[in-house]
Amino acid sequence: MERLRKVIEQYGRWSALTTYADRIEAHLSSDFSHAVENAKALLETIGKEICKTKSVELGAKPKTNAVMKKAFTAVGYPGENRVTQISTALATIGQQMGNLRNEIGITAHGKGLDELKARNDSVDALTREFLVDTTVIVAAFLIRAFENENPRITPLPEEEQPLYIANDSFNDFWDDLYGEFEMGDYSFPASEILFNVDIKAYQTELAAFKEDE
Numbered sequence: 001m002e003r004l005r006k007v008i009e010q011y012g013r014w015s016a017l018t019t020y021a022d023r024i025e026a027h028l029s030s031d032f033s034h035a036v037e038n039a040k041a042l043l044e045t046i047g048k049e050i051c052k053t054k055s056v057e058l059g060a061k062p063k064t065n066a067v068m069k070k071a072f073t074a075v076g077y078p079g080e081n082r083v084t085q086i087s088t089a090l091a092t093i094g095q096q097m098g099n100l101r102n103e104i105g106i107t108a109h110g111k112g113l114d115e116l117k118a119r120n121d122s123v124d125a126l127t128r129e130f131l132v133d134t135t136v137i138v139a140a141f142l143i144r145a146f147e148n149e150n151p152r153i154t155p156l157p158e159e160e161q162p163l164y165i166a167n168d169s170f171n172d173f174w175d176d177l178y179g180e181f182e183m184g185d186y187s188f189p190a191s192e193i194l195f196n197v198d199i200k201a202y203q204t205e206l207a208a209f210k211e212d213e
Contacts, residue, residue, distance in 0.1 A: 007140045011147050039135040047071035050146050075145040164195045170209045
């Protein structure tokens, strides 16, 4: 689970998934059906968020395997044979999570008392570990695959951003050095392009300019 936590920490938009990670770890031994339920929900949430962001329709009540398969396709992989096999495998994992949850869930199909007592022991420790590790691998893969194609640009804090209009001397120097860039009917000074495209580079050049002065 630590691997997934690091991925979540790396990509802030997924921070809410920590709740699922906490629940899976907390119930891994005491109530594995609850851990499975949250593992299933974790995969569904990631898949649905990817599909929503990529404008992929899922329908009113999509099954877990359908969500997983469409999410994998949505991150940009073409329909090649190997990719189809992987997406099908991911969908199968999601489906089996749902099946297992129904089999051992405390409310599933009105369990009898004997079944209720034995349900948590019906899945051995090795299988539990395998299922959780598989969930982590799939979840981390989908998040990273999505983020590689859809990076979120986080603006620098306002106090760290140099104000463009407050640095006329540097802007004039940079514009004299590189001029303006024309694109059809539009024209932009070099300093403005640098500021808006790569503010860190702008900061570096601005600092060097001030030192030279």
